[in-house]
Amino acid sequence: MSTPKIAVIGLGYVGLPLARLFATKYPVIGFDINEERIKELQSGTDSTLEVEDEILQQVLSDTPQMETGLYCTNQIENISDCNYYIVTVPTPVDHTNRPVLTPLYKSSETVGKVLKKGDVVIYESTVYPGVTEEECVPVLERISGLKFNEDFYVGYSPERINPGDKEHTVEKILKVTSGSTPEVGKQVDRLYASVITAGTHLAPSIKVAEAAKVIENSQRDINIAFVNELAKIFNLMGIDTNAVLEAAGTKWNFLPFKPGLVGGHCIGVDPYYLAQKAQEYGYHPEIILAGRRMNDGMGKYVASEVVKLMVQKDIKIKGSKMLVLGITFKENCPDVRNTKAVDVITNLKSYGAEIHIYDPWASKEEVNEEYGLQIVNQVPDEKFDTIVLAVAHKEFLNIDLRALLNENGVLYDVKGILKCKVEGRL
Numbered sequence: 001m002s003t004p005k006i007a008v009i010g011l012g013y014v015g016l017p018l019a020r021l022f023a024t025k026y027p028v029i030g031f032d033i034n035e036e037r038i039k040e041l042q043s044g045t046d047s048t049l050e051v052e053d054e055i056l057q058q059v060l061s062d063t064p065q066m067e068t069g070l071y072c073t074n075q076i077e078n079i080s081d082c083n084y085y086i087v088t089v090p091t092p093v094d095h096t097n098r099p100v101l102t103p104l105y106k107s108s109e110t111v112g113k114v115l116k117k118g119d120v121v122i123y124e125s126t127v128y129p130g131v132t133e134e135e136c137v138p139v140l141e142r143i144s145g146l147k148f149n150e151d152f153y154v155g156y157s158p159e160r161i162n163p164g165d166k167e168h169t170v171e172k173i174l175k176v177t178s179g180s181t182p183e184v185g186k187q188v189d190r191l192y193a194s195v196i197t198a199g200t201h202l203a204p205s206i207k208v209a210e211a212a213k214v215i216e217n218s219q220r221d222i223n224i225a226f227v228n229e230l231a232k233i234f235n236l237m238g239i240d241t242n243a244v245l246e247a248a249g250t251k252w253n254f255l256p257f258k259p260g261l262v263g264g265h266c267i268g269v270d271p272y273y274l275a276q277k278a279q280e281y282g283y284h285p286e287i288i289l290a291g292r293r294m295n296d297g298m299g300k301y302v303a304s305e306v307v308k309l310m311v312q313k314d315i316k317i318k319g320s321k322m323l324v325l326g327i328t329f330k331e332n333c334p335d336v337r338n339t340k341a342v343d344v345i346t347n348l349k350s351y352g353a354e355i356h357i358y359d360p361w362a363s364k365e366e367v368n369e370e371y372g373l374q375i376v377n378q379v380p381d382e383k384f385d386t387i388v389l390a391v392a393h394k395e396f397l398n399i400d401l402r403a404l405l406n407e408n409g410v411l412y413d414v415k416g417i418l419k420c421k422v423e424g425r426l
């Protein structure tokens with residue numbers, strides 16, 4: 001393999017930690033179309049909080065010509081002498097839950113403009129099986145004028161990181177790799193194996209690697225949907241779901257999933273990629289889509305449960321003061337994309353409640369821009385009729401909730417973290 005010079009295309013939650021890791025060993029050019037993101041990274045700050053500023057600053061380079069290190073840019077000429085291009089751009093769905101491949105097409109055009117003989121393009125974005133070879137490769141060929149598997153090659157290596165998880169960082173997660181020929185597969189595998197301490201698994205084809213990633217998240221989605229369904233059933237029966245799960249969990253092969261809101265960029269989105277492709281093949285994916293329907297409806301369900309409890313306590317809903325704790329899509333991370341806490345808020349608002357939102361992690365500006373909602377980053381100094389603990393941020397365990405709640409008030413703990421706290425499991 002020629003000495004790698006790596007371009008990472010898309011410096012978000014996935015791209016930046018990966019670029020930082022490769023930069024400890026190779027020259028890496030981080031490319032992103034978002035000028036603001038490039039500016040903040042060049043100044044040594046990562047607003048996603050995935051890479052600590054000090055760690056980022058250790059690898060930052062102020063020139064694109066270096067032996068090792070990371071140079072961040074939005075200028076295409078800076079990536080023209082790379083021989084590996086790793087694409088880590090978003091793969092969202094539209095409002096009808098259909099896959100949006102535009103960022104993949106656009107970033108493939110960018111790479112196509114600088115592609116040279118012998119180069120390898122590795123896709124990391126989560127996709128349905130076939131996207132790399134059937135959607136991205138034709139763009140690379142058209143723009144570069146080069147021939148696939150003769151002049152240039154591709155690989156696919158899905159990312160498994162988990163935003164906000166400081167334990168399972170990129171180098172500590174075994175990485176699935178693949179290539180467009182057996183030789184290129186080995187080459188891609190060696191590249192990742194040189195930095196991933198947890199090791200690699202070379203899949204037999206790109207489609208296998210693509211499918212593996214999308215089913216990892218679909219499996220998780222379906223399992224959570226199942227316990228969400230159980231929670232609904234046991235709520236009707238007046239049985240404590242967490243206690244049931246704890247009892248059942250004493251069996252060796254009972255899977256420890258918890259009910260909750262499934263949002264974010266991955267688990268709530270990726271199953272739709274697989275479902276879409278299955279439908280193109282004439283198969284209606286019943287279980288995958290039932291899981292999605294169940295999980296997508298949980299925000300509305302939580303809101304209706306809160307309202308039910310308030311009615312039982314004779315609290316007038318319209319005009320009542322409610323505090324929602326947490327708006328990010330998961331705990332201890334600032335990511336608010338596709339957060340289902342917003343569904344809870346929207347539904348509670350529709351009953352006429354006055355909603356206050358406190359989140360110590362989320363950016364006020366981003367929440368306002370994305371959802372038109374105002375949040376505060378400090379614990380409010382007033383009393384509420386209802387508190388909904390929507391996200392399990394660690395800060396919430398230290399709040400004196402009694403001081404914030406009116407005497408007859410309702411406290412709804414979506415994730416059951418208060419029970420875990422009392423029992424010393426948090």
Ligand SMILES: NC(=O)c1ccc[n+]([C@@H]2O[C@H](COP(=O)([O-])OP(=O)(O)OC[C@H]3O[C@@H](n4cnc5c(N)ncnc54)[C@H](O)[C@@H]3O)[C@@H](O)[C@H]2O)c1
Binds near residue numbers: 015110162
């Ligand atoms: N966030 C996660 O934890 C996670 C985990 C595993 C897999 N994934 C997958 O990884 C992919 C990336 O996700 P993410 O969370 O890092 O997204 P992100 O939105 O945080 O980052 C994507 C970056 O790509 C940039 N970008 C968009 N179009 C571009 C283009 N044409 N050229 C260059 N840059 C471009 C954006 O400006 C952004 O900075 C997705 O497919 C996602 O499903 C994400």
